[in-house]
Amino acid sequence: MPLPVLSQEIRRQIRRFGPSMGRRPGIDILRGAIGAGLAIFLVTFVVDTLPHSRQAGIYLVSSFASTAVLLFVLPNSPLAQPWASMMGMLISAVVPILVLQMIPPPYADGLAVAAAIATMMAARALHPPAAGIALLVVLEHEAGRHLGLEFAIFPIATLTGVLIVFAMIYNRLFGISYPTRPLSSTSDQNMRTRGPARTLSQRDLADLLVEFNHSANLAPADLARLMAAAEHRAAEALLAGTRxxxxxxxxxxxxxxxxxxxxxxxxxxxxxxxxxxxxxxxxxxxxxxxxxxxxxxxxxxxxxxxRPFRFRAAPxxxxxxxxxxxxxxxxxxxxxxxxxxxxxxxxxxxxxxxxxxxxxxxxxxxxxxxxxxxxxxxxxxHDDAIRDAPAIDTAPSEPNEAPPQAPEPEPRQTEI
Structure with a gap:
């Protein structure tokens, strides 16, 4: 018995669970993947070259790989900026140490992660990979290895700094601005004058992102560029489709x-x-x-x-x-x-x-x-308002579409 045909609403709901990210060009995929791989190779080389790194408790953590994804695949994201990356990792390494001094495991597991996230958001330094650091500190404590503040300095802060510096160099080689440029730069001001964001300040754009819960996904400068590009594309499509x-x-x-x-x-x-x-x-x-x-x-x-002296009639x-x-x-x-x-x-x-x-x-x-x-x-x-409004000349310097049936004054006589 054939399955009943799904309704359009059900198919639409099913599609919501499919991919929502747009297709990336092949060169873009390789750029991000190779950059993240080289970054992890670099920090691995740093750790391996240090003498007695394992005995000193210096080792890599899986959160570095997640950080590399943001720095090299999504370098424009506010979550990947240097402040968010560095401060987010530091906060998530320090906060669980303070939590463990007051609350023992296993109750400290969730509380340490929650406290780290709240502190990162309050400091405007939200960095998702850093939440794994908070859980790692608690798990290491349960295993009998008590991590102190030196763990936050090295390897967490030091190797995060290595990743950030390498990301700045690598992205610049491909013409990608990292850290992202502020809206006050000259090129962005030129973009703003051509787009719908031309009357909005950086604070206005930031408030707009907060209102739509996208402040962690998009920077104000990128929003201005996106709005300007969208208006430009819409105008092109409108003019190309209008005869x-x-x-x-x-x-x-x-x-x-x-x-x-x-x-x-x-x-x-x-x-x-x-x-x-x-x-x-x-x-x-x-x-x-x-x-x-x-x-x-x-x-x-x-x-x-x-002319005062005319001896013949005017032409x-x-x-x-x-x-x-x-x-x-x-x-x-x-x-x-x-x-x-x-x-x-x-x-x-x-x-x-x-x-x-x-x-x-x-x-x-x-x-x-x-x-x-x-x-x-x-x-x-509204269309009704346009239809009911009287016709006026909005541009005196251009030809008007004045109706031919409009009454004209009597012609003036010219004396010759």
């Missing part, structure tokens, strides 16, 4: 090639835009009229009118065909927005015309992209 037609300004205000300069300037002033597309009577895109070119032509005409008013640009490349509506970021980042690139079979369908502006990013930001208002 131009989804956010472009549809049916923009346009002018014809025959449009006089006065009409062009009036539309730019009324709509508070810097660029107008030029289309023919059938809606085919021809080019763009820029505000700078329109003003230059307007100043030329004003200059002619201001006719310039039209759009004389000043519009044709070198601006058009894109189609299915173009990913992310491919146009570099183009719109240029100072002279104000808009990107969007066409279909030569017909103008819309324009993409920097404001359109900013609106997309703000809509998906954590501080974005």
């Amino acid at each position: 131009v037609r989804d956010i472009m300004t549809h049916n923009p205000v346009t002018v014809t090639p025959e449009a006089p300069l006065s009409e062009i300037v009036r539309k730019m002033t009324t709509l508070n835009v810097h660029t107008l597309p030029v289309v023919d009577s059938l809606g085919y895109y021809l080019g763009l009229v820029d505000q700078h070119d329109a003003l230059d032509e307007l100043f030329k005409e004003f200059d002619l009118l201001r 006719p008013e310039a039209e759009a065909r004389a000043i519009f640009h044709t070198e601006v490349q058009t894109v189609e509506g299915d173009t990913p927005v992310g491919t146009l970021l570099e183009r719109l980042a240029r100072r002279e690139a104000r808009v990107v015309p969007v066409t279909e079979a030569g017909h103008l369908k819309g324009i993409l502006t920097r404001t359109d992209i900013m609106t997309l990013l703000l809509k998906h930001s954590p501080a974005a208002p």
Whole structure:
């Protein structure tokens, strides 16, 4: 009889017992494993070269292997930092000695471990391998070998220091910063200005880690880097998955090639835009009229009118065909927005015309992209609020998507 099909909820609960750590690259696995192995070989060599080390009670403890895992496999963890490693091992070697002076075994076993953990956490020096040292001291006492404070100095503190120094050298060879860099360094400040942590201090980030019970798993500086990288990846994914037609300004205000300069300037002033597309009577895109070119032509005409001695009539008013640009490349509506970021980042690139079979369908502006990013930001208002809010121009320096049906003032007459 076939087993009944497990429900989705049961399968989800079963998956919780599977691996939760992401896959590590092969070179990363070898780097950590080889580093930990070399570190244990080094401390073993130190102990073996000391004369009469066994008779003096100088020997290795299994906690050194666990410490090596943190120092070489997880060097960014707060549990692996020098303060946590050194002070955690020292505390766990000293606390059980004090406990044994008041409480005998076997009651001292659990109490020594609990007291060592509490002291490490109070000193912000939590180091999980060190808890094994606390239990080792009690077990050695039960076996008739009473360890004193000299055991905490050597081999515990001394060999832990050897591991830390070797970890600093080894990790540096692979470009890994150990100990971890504080958030106040220049490179981290640059990272903060690009990420969501740009307004958070190191204290704010530390409080956030404590709130979510991750202060022992992640350093504040690493949290800032992680948040910045996550925001960068999210923006890349958003822009790569968004098509131009989804956010472009549809049916923009346009002018014809025959449009006089006065009409062009009036539309730019009324709509508070810097660029107008030029289309023919059938809606085919021809080019763009820029505000700078329109003003230059307007100043030329004003200059002619201001001349005191004119013996002939002023030239006719310039039209759009004389000043519009044709070198601006058009894109189609299915173009990913992310491919146009570099183009719109240029100072002279104000808009990107969007066409279909030569017909103008819309324009993409920097404001359109900013609106997309703000809509998906954590501080974005509710969708209903966005839908009900009146349309306003949030970037006067960019082309606006003012509706073509908006009433326009009467054209001003120009005396010639």
